[in-house]
Amino acid sequence: MPKVFFTPGPAQLYPTFEPHVxxxxxxxxxxISHRSKQFKAIYxxxxxxxxxxxxxxxxxxxLFTGSATEIWERALQNGSxxxxxxxxxxxxxxxxxxxxxxxxxxxxxVEAPFGSGFNLDDIILPEGVELVCLTHNETSSGxxxxxxxIHQLKRRYPDKLxxxxxxxxxxxxxxxxxxxxxxxxxxxxxxxxxAGLGVWIVNERFLHKAESLKAQGTYIGTHHSLPTLWxxxxxxxxxxxxxxxxxxxxxxxxxxxxxxGITEIRRETENRAERIYKLLEDHPVLKPAVTNPKHRSHxxxxxxxxxSAPAIIEGLKAKNIVIGSGYGTYKETQIRIANFPANTEEQxxxxxxxxxxxx
Amino acid sequence: MPKVFFTPGPAQLYPTFEPHVxxxxxxxxxxISHRSKQFKAIYxxxxxxxxxxxxxxxxxxxLFTGSATEIWERALQNGSxxxxxxxxxxxxxxxxxxxxxxxxxxxxxVEAPFGSGFNLDDIILPEGVELVCLTHNETSSGxxxxxxxIHQLKRRYPDKLxxxxxxxxxxxxxxxxxxxxxxxxxxxxxxxxxAGLGVWIVNERFLHKAESLKAQGTYIGTHHSLPTLWxxxxxxxxxxxxxxxxxxxxxxxxxxxxxxGITEIRRETENRAERIYKLLEDHPVLKPAVTNPKHRSHxxxxxxxxxSAPAIIEGLKAKNIVIGSGYGTYKETQIRIANFPANTEEQxxxxxxxxxxxx
Numbered sequence: 140m141p142k143v144f145f146t147p148g149p150a151q152l153y154p155t156f157e158p159h160v161x162x163x164x165x166x167x168x169x170x171i172s173h174r175s176k177q178f179k180a181i182y183x184x185x186x187x188x189x190x191x192x193x194x195x196x197x198x199x200x201x202l203f204t205g206s207a208t209e210i211w212e213r214a215l216q217n218g219s220x221x222x223x224x225x226x227x228x229x230x231x232x233x234x235x236x237x238x239x240x241x242x243x244x245x246x247x248x249v250e251a252p253f254g255s256g257f258n259l260d261d262i263i264l265p266e267g268v269e270l271v272c273l274t275h276n277e278t279s280s281g282x283x284x285x286x287x288x289i290h291q292l293k294r295r296y297p298d299k300l301x302x303x304x305x306x307x308x309x310x311x312x313x314x315x316x317x318x319x320x321x322x323x324x325x326x327x328x329x330x331x332x333x334a335g336l337g338v339w340i341v342n343e344r345f346l347h348k349a350e351s352l353k354a355q356g357t358y359i360g361t362h363h364s365l366p367t368l369w370x371x372x373x374x375x376x377x378x379x380x381x382x383x384x385x386x387x388x389x390x391x392x393x394x395x396x397x398x399x400g401i402t403e404i405r406r407e408t409e410n411r412a413e414r415i416y417k418l419l420e421d422h423p424v425l426k427p428a429v430t431n432p433k434h435r436s437h438x439x440x441x442x443x444x445x446x447s448a449p450a451i452i453e454g455l456k457a458k459n460i461v462i463g464s465g466y467g468t469y470k471e472t473q474i475r476i477a478n479f480p481a482n483t484e485e486q487x488x489x490x491x492x493x494x495x496x497x498x
Numbered sequence: 499m500p501k502v503f504f505t506p507g508p509a510q511l512y513p514t515f516e517p518h519v520x521x522x523x524x525x526x527x528x529x530i531s532h533r534s535k536q537f538k539a540i541y542x543x544x545x546x547x548x549x550x551x552x553x554x555x556x557x558x559x560x561l562f563t564g565s566a567t568e569i570w571e572r573a574l575q576n577g578s579x580x581x582x583x584x585x586x587x588x589x590x591x592x593x594x595x596x597x598x599x600x601x602x603x604x605x606x607x608v609e610a611p612f613g614s615g616f617n618l619d620d621i622i623l624p625e626g627v628e629l630v631c632l633t634h635n636e637t638s639s640g641x642x643x644x645x646x647x648i649h650q651l652k653r654r655y656p657d658k659l660x661x662x663x664x665x666x667x668x669x670x671x672x673x674x675x676x677x678x679x680x681x682x683x684x685x686x687x688x689x690x691x692x693a694g695l696g697v698w699i700v701n702e703r704f705l706h707k708a709e710s711l712k713a714q715g716t717y718i719g720t721h722h723s724l725p726t727l728w729x730x731x732x733x734x735x736x737x738x739x740x741x742x743x744x745x746x747x748x749x750x751x752x753x754x755x756x757x758x759g760i761t762e763i764r765r766e767t768e769n770r771a772e773r774i775y776k777l778l779e780d781h782p783v784l785k786p787a788v789t790n791p792k793h794r795s796h797x798x799x800x801x802x803x804x805x806s807a808p809a810i811i812e813g814l815k816a817k818n819i820v821i822g823s824g825y826g827t828y829k830e831t832q833i834r835i836a837n838f839p840a841n842t843e844e845q846x847x848x849x850x851x852x853x854x855x856x857x
Contacts, residue, residue, distance in 0.1 A: 141526060142526060142529070144526075144529045146529070146531060148739070149528065149529050149530060149531060149532065149739065149742065150529060151529060152526070152528050152529055156528070157523055160519070160523060164516055164519060167500060167501060167503075167511070168692070169508065169511050169515070169686075169691065169692035169693075170501070170503045170505070170508050170509060170510060170511055170820075171508060172505060172508060172822075173508065173693065204564065205563065205564020205565065205568065205694075205738075205741075206564065206738040206739055206740070207738075207739075208721045208737065208738030208739070209564065209721070209722070209738065211720070211721075212719070212720045212721065212722075238720045238721075241717075241720045241723075242717065242720065243717060325739065327528075327739060332528070333527070333528035333741075333742060333743040334528075334532065334739040334740065334741060334742050334743075335564075335694050335695070335739075335740065335741025335742070335743065335744055336694070336741075358600075358601065358602060358717070360571070361570070361571045361597045361600045361601065362565075362567045362568070362570075362571065362597075363568070363571075364600075378567065379564075379565040379566075379567030379568065380507070380508065380565055380566075380567070380684065380686060380693040380694075381565070381693065381694065382564075382692075382693060382694025382695075382741065382744075383508065383692060383693050383694070384692040384693075384694065385694055385741075461529075463531075
C-alpha cells in the first residue's frame with residue numbers, strides 16, 4: 140500500500156506527477172537536446188505557467204539552478220558586494236546568514252528564538268545593507284512572516300534589494316512582485332515533484348546590481364552568475380545542461396495548479412491549516428509549537444508534544460502516514476506536518492483522524 | 499515510432515531506464531527524505547556500483563552536484579588558489595579555461611586548433627601551477643587525449659593536482675585513479691540518463707588542498723565547497739537536497755553496466771567506433787574530422803562533409819535516427835555521432851546503413 144507523505148520536503152508527489160512522468164518517458168524528454176526548440180518550448184511553458192500561478196510580472200525572470208540552497212549562494216554573490224541583512228529564527232534562515240559570511244560579506248542579523256517570529260515594524264536596517272534576506276517560512280520551526288509585513292518592510296526601504304526564501308511555502312504566499320525583487324523555491328515541497336531543481340525569480344534591478352558588482356571586480360559566479368543565467372533565459376536556454384525532466388514536470392504541475400486555480404489552492408491551504416491547528420489546540424498531548432497565531436505557518440505546521448515524538452511518528456507510519464520529525468535538537472519533542480497542495484482532501488481527513496488517536 | 503538518439507548528450511537513454519523509473523515511481527523515491535536511511539542506501543549503492551565500474555579506490559570520494567559545468571567551477575575553486583593550467587582545443591575545454599579567469603585565477607593554457615589534439619610529451623607546466631585541467635574528450639570537436647598520455651603527464655608532475663573532464667567519455671576511459679586526483683562527468687551522456695546530475699570523483703589530496711586554501715582565506719564555495727561535500731559524503735548524505743531520483747537511476751544503470759561488464763562495454767565501444775570510422779573513411783561525402791587517428795574519440799565521432807550537414811541530419815531524422823549537429827560554426831559542415839553504451843547493436847546497425855545511404 141502506498142504511503143501518504145506529509146513531510147516538509149521531499150514530500151507527497153502531486154497527484155498528476157505519475158501520468159506526467161509516463162508521458163515524459165513516452166515522449167523521450169530525457170533524450171532531447173537542451174539547445175533544441177523542443178527544450179525552449181518546455182522552458183517557456185514552465186515560465187508562462189509559473190507567471191500565471193504566482194502573478195510574476197515581466198520585470199522578473201524565472202531561472203533554474205540545481206537547488207534552492209544554491210540560490211542562497213547565487214543571490215548573495217549577485218545581490219551584495221559588501222553587506223547583507225538577515226532575519227534568523229531557525230536552521231534554514233541561519234544557514235542563509237552563514238553563507239553570507241562564508242562569501243566574505245558583512246552579514247547583519249536580527250535573531251529570534253526558535254519558534255518565534257519577528258515584529259518587522261521594529262526592524263531598522265543598517266545603511267550599508269545592499270541585500271535584505273528574508274525567509275518567508277522557516278521550515279525547521281514552522282514560523283512564517285506575513286506577506287503584508289514583508290511588503291511593508293520593503294515599502295520602508297525601497298532602495299534595498301529584497302530576496303525572499305519561499306522554499307517551503309510556494310505557491311501559497313501571494314506576493315506583490317513589485318515589492319519583492321527576488322524570491323526562490325525548490326520543487327520538492329509545495330510543487331510535489333522529485334528534488335533536483337531550484338527556481339529563482341529575480342528582477343532587472345537585481346540583474347543591474349550583479350552587473351555593477353562584476354564591473355567593480357567582485358566575483359559573482361561563473362555559469363550561474365545572474366548575468367549569464369539571464370542572457371540564456373532570454374532565449375529560454377540555460378548556461379549548463381539543466382534538469383530538463385524536472386523543468387518539464389514543473390510546467391505540467393503548474394498548469395494543473397492553474398486549472399484548479401491559485402485562489403482555490405490558497406483557500407484550501409488555509410482551511411486545512413486551520414483544521415490541523417484546531418485539532419492540535421484541543422489535543423491531549425500535542426500543541427502548536429508556535430505560540431503566536433500570527434506567525435504560525437500555513438504550510439509547515441509544527442507541534443510540540445509531551446509524549447515521545449518518535450513514538451507518534453511511528454504510530455502514524457503504521458497507518459502508512461509519514462510526517463516529519465522535529466528539526467535537529469527538537470527530534471524528541473516536536474513533529475512537523477507539511478500542508479502542501481499535493482495532498483488530497485481524503486488524505487488530510489485520514490491524517491486528522493490518525494492524529495486525533497495519537498496519544 | 500520512438501526515435502533513436504546518437505546525440506552527444508542528452509542522449510539515448512539506457513535500455514533499462516524505463517523499468518527503473520517505473521520502479522522508482524512505484525517505490526515513491528520522489529518523496530523520501532534525503533536525510534533518511536533509505537536515501538543513504540541509495541547513495542551508497544550508486545557509490546559502490548560506480549567504484550566497481552570505474553575502479554575507483556578508497557582514496558577517492560564520489561560526490562554529486564547539479565551538473566558537470568558546476569564541477570568546473572567547484573574544482574577550480576577548491577583545487578587552485580592562484581594558478582591553473584589547461585589544454586584547450588575546443589569549446590568545452592575553452593570554457594573550463596575561461597572559468598579559471600572568471601574565478602580570478604591565473605590560467606595558463608596550451609591551445610591546439612579545433613579538431614587537433616596534443617602531444618603531451620611536449621607540455622611543460624609552469625612551476626606555479628597548482629591544478630592541471632584536462633579534457634579527456636572534447637565534445638565539440640571529437641578529439642580525445644589517450645589515457646596513457648594523461649597518466650604519463652601526471653607521472654612527470656606528481657606534485658600537481660590533476661582533474662580530468664570525462665563528461666562525454668565516461669565510463670569508457672580506463673583511468674588509473676592513483677594518477678588522476680579528480681575526474682568528473684554528467685549522467686546524460688555515456689550513462690544514458692536524463693540530465694540534472696554531475697558526478698565528481700575526487701581524492702584526499704584534493705580535499706587537503708581545499709582545506710589549506712580555506713585556511714588561507716581563499717573562497718572555496720559554500721554548500722558545494724569540497725570539505726562540505728566530503729563531510730556529508732562520509733555518511734552518504736549531501737549538503738543540499740540532491741536529485742535523489744537521478745542518483746537512484748545512476749546506481750541502477752551502473753549496476754546493469756557491471757552485470758554486462760566494463761571490459762565488454764569498452765570492447766564494444768571500440769568495435770563500434772572502428773566500424774563507424776571505417777564507414778566514414780570509405781564514404782563519398784563524409785570523412786572523419788579528426789585527421790590523426792590517435793586523437794579520434796571513441797565516444798563522440800565527428801565527421802566533416804562536403805554536402806550540407808543539416809541535410810544529412812534531416813535525412814537521418816526521417817528514419818527516426820537523431821545525430822548531433824556540428825558544434826557552433828561547424829553546424830553546416832560537420833555532424834557528430836555519439837557512441838554511448840545505451841545504444842543496442844541493432845540500432846548501431848541501422849545507423850551504419852542509414853549513414854551509408856547519406857550522400
